[in-house]
Amino acid sequence: MxxxxxxxxxxxxxxxxxxxxxxxxxxxxxxxxxxxxxxxxxxxxxxxxxxxxxxxxxxxxxxxxxxxxxxxxxSYMPQSSSLLPWRTVLQNVLLGQELTAKKNKEKAMQMLEKAGLTSYVHAYPHELSGGMKQRVSFIRALLSPxxxxxxxxxxxxxxxxxxxxxxxxxxxxxxxxxxxxxxxxxxxxxxxxxxxxxxxxxxxxxxxxxxxxxxxxxxxxxxxxxxxxxxxxxxxxxxxxxx
Structure with missing residues (x-):
């Protein structure tokens, strides 16, 4: 298809x-x-x-x-991670889902865990490395509807x-x-x-x-x-x- x-x-x-x-x-x-x-x-x-x-x-x-x-x-992931600096990692990955009012926090947490970011869920983008930011950005893209x-x-x-x-x-x-x-x-x-x-x-x-x-x-x-x-x-x- x-x-x-x-x-x-x-x-x-x-x-x-x-x-x-x-x-x-x-x-x-x-x-x-x-x-x-x-x-x-x-x-x-x-x-x-x-x-x-x-x-x-x-x-x-x-x-x-x-x-x-x-x-x-x-859903779009650019060259730079384009994370919102005032939002935490979890809030950033749920951003795309806010368009449909169908937030799946449990799935987001599972994907962040698989990405090795469990301890950074409440961190802000400036606290992450470049690779970590790209992982967050990609999870956000995957979670978008x-x-x-x-x-x-x-x-x-x-x-x-x-x-x-x-x-x-x-x-x-x-x-x-x-x-x-x-x-x-x-x-x-x-x-x-x-x-x-x-x-x-x-x-x-x-x-x-x-x-x-x-x-x-x-x-x-x-x-x-x-x-x-x-x-x-x-x-x-x-x-x-x-x-």
Whole structure:
């Protein structure tokens, strides 16, 4: 079942076409990563899906409902954690649920415990490390009632070891919930490790160059990075991006 469908999406800024006739589909429970050159329109695409921008042409469907220019339809996790500094960890993760007045404090506590944040439930964002803030932000996204989560390079500011830890943690949380995720990254290894499918965008105006279904079985661990199959897939994606 398709959760998100983009039909012939085009977007222009100051006469410059950023996205042109883009078509894409994301299925229920799928983890899809978007790779493309810097400035290719990836974040613009997220702004269109989130309703912050409206396409000049095309239709955005969420569960068969047209959401062009409509905010509040999806859950979004940006590059920075964007936690509210005056709210505790628990209050921050419950923020998305306040939209529906269906707070699930018990589930929030269970997820915070799995994230190793039980002792920080009543702490404030300034008391957390960068990785801890990103965990809180992702739990907030998972707990939000919307059917689709957009993750915009959420680990780009983290050091390499923390980033790998966060990737493994994200996978463990996602595999328990299997919500539909659309993920932006510049990192080929990250996309291969996390994704069911990878979509490659061209330079501006952005359109889809290639799509790859990733064959690695789940659950996955860091040993995957050392396999010849992983390295071959990395070369394949790299060559596609360089064209």
């Amino acid at each position: 398709s959760i998100l469908t983009l039909q012939d999406i085009s977007k222009t800024f100051s006469g410059i076409e950023v996205i042109k006739n883009l078509n894409m589909q994301v299925n229920d429970g799928e983890f899809v990563s978007i790779l493309g050159p810097s400035g290719s329109g990836k974040s613009t695409l997220f702004s269109l899906i989130g309703g912050i921008l409206t396409p000049e042409k095309g239709t955005i469907l969420l569960e068969d409902d047209i959401i062009n220019g409509r905010t509040g339809s999806i 919307q059917p689709l989560i957009l993750l915009d390079e959420p680990f780009s500011a983290l050091d390499e070891l923390t980033r790998l830890d966060m990737q493994k943690w994200l996978l463990s949380m996602w595999e328990n919930n299997r919500q539909t995720v659309l993920f932006i990254t510049h990192n080929i290894e990250e996309a291969l490790f996390l994704s069911d499918r990878i979509v490659i965008l061209s330079n501006k105006p952005a359109s889809i160059v290639s799509e790859f279904v990733i064959p690695f079985k789940r659950p996955r661990d860091e040993e995957l990075f050392l396999t010849e199959e992983f390295l071959e897939w990395r070369r394949k994606i790299y060559r596609t991006l360089k064209v």
